[in-house]
Amino acid sequence: MIFERRLLTRDRGAGILEKLWQIPWSFVLLLGGVAAIGYVALLSAGSGNADLYAQKHAIRFGFGVVVMLGLALVDIRLIARFASLGYLGGIVLLVLVLMHGNVGKGAQRWIDIGPVQLQPSELMKIMLVVALAAWFHRASWERIGNPLFLVPAAIAVLLPVGLILKQPNLGTALITGMVGAAVFWAAGVRWWKFALVGAAGAVAAPIAYERLHDYQRARITTFLDPESDPLGAGYNIIQSKIALGSGGLWGKGFLQGTQGHLNFLPEKQTDFIFTMIAEEFGLVGALTTLGMLMLVVAFCYVVAFRSKHQFGRLVAIGLGTNYFLYIFVNVAMVTGSIPVGGVPLPLISHGGSAMLTVMVGFGLLLSAYVHRDAEMGPMRE
Template structure:
């Protein structure tokens, strides 16, 4: 009996060691490199000092790295079984925010979890991907054509989107809805259903606009004509464009950005961190950062293509879409391509919730990669 326990413990140890060696360390290096860029940017945003932004960024990334590798070791079967619990937990946290959440800048988005403030809407995007992947991972092509089978999935998306809109947080709500839609598309929902949904959204858009908060409507007006209020609502985006243009091809140099260091650039440590990078390192530096981000998205879809089970495919596609939308919305926002919406640049912007959820998502992604050949059950008829 004792010998059997020792052999079982040894087998588990070998299994864990084997998983450890299967970790794609080039991807870990890629993530670390992007976080390193974030440290450099936040060091500059702090006036050439590690405080108050860069040091916290390094600590958060260190914790996130341990979290990512720990989750990567968890069997994907266990993750699939706990996905519903994670989804329901995310919904519960969104409800808790509305009841006892902290209010900041006119929005109720954060709750205190020990020494940190957590933004559950960021976490909910990951939990939504898990819930939808668990719902669809054994669904057959015939079942995907049944509208009644898709109604629960639609409700799963609408509930968190509605709760996030109540905070209010329009940008995150839209990203959450798009992430859920990407999982539906990857699961095999027919294209004409998306076309019908797009028509409905187009019809409802004018009505929805009338129910937006005043500051949200102001963002749209400012996006269309930022010069109409250059010292008010249009100030942020005008200063952002000035900083982007002044960087030129090679930039002004590290710690030499005038817009950022003379405090013309708003929220330079969070929403507009990409602008600060572009001013100091130019177009070449900005495109290099985007190239690193694109590599992360490419790895997500590579994991999806190599996974032998639907759960891993949907999980990787959902996580890759979420990361892409993070980057796309932030960059489009600071370049004036879309209205400003308060979306951080992952692994670079200052913020604990975004870092935590990004690294959590990467941990799930690595687990899907390591367990890509796992047997998760047969397809339902």
């Protein structure tokens, strides 16, 4: 990914005040509403004690808003210029995790950067989207149709996927691959090339299954038959389904959820936070939460449609797909539709890395929106 030094073409961009005026503040309020749902759910997960989860959630969101608005003011052309450096930085962090990362629950996924514990695999997805968008920017149909042109971009996807699998973190690795595929699709890569990759994946699936860790194979077996190990691997999903069903239409009420507060529901502040919401606020609360989350996804694609340059369009589509996959995987997981994996519900689950990563992504998205009319010349030699 080689870029020209001359990126800032023609104008130098609008002033800071003008950029602030162009920020869609209704979207910022929407994010605040989603984070508020998370605050209430985490307050309940802490049995009314805000110090356990909710207060940290609010502080992280507040810091994230500052980061997001700061990135929104950065010229999109500057972001494109340093896309490859961001990608390389993400790769370095993934390597450092494997060498010196902290181990938790059998996986080595976190690294300490000063007082902050970061999960680089989350940030890598954002860096990958930006790097791929820069690679495909202004590429002609002929170049995109050339398999040799796609090889560097494919390696750029497979490298972080492989490093994340080594942690091991199968769920995040799969999402990273799917986010990369979404950018490929949006850039105009022909469908038959995806079909070839899919066929190769189907052939390799049995071999890959044999190479999975024992707990990963147990998750797949439990997904197919949760009752086969009701007190072991199947416990989480069985309790989640009980909590989801017991909430009914309107729920049991705030702080009244029995599965959560009697500690039957595992990881209620992180992976299973949606189950907490459904039990205490019922189907109405669950659908309201999903509706607000999907409005966030819809805005991402609105930015893509309104962008006049390929870079901003691909960034918005990639980030929107990443956010959607967060939601889809988490909700499908707690409802028993897919095997259980450690994927949080964005802006709602407790967790600093996920919050920071999501807000960085939204900052880049807002930069694409604010600079949607920017003149962007070719970035490859």
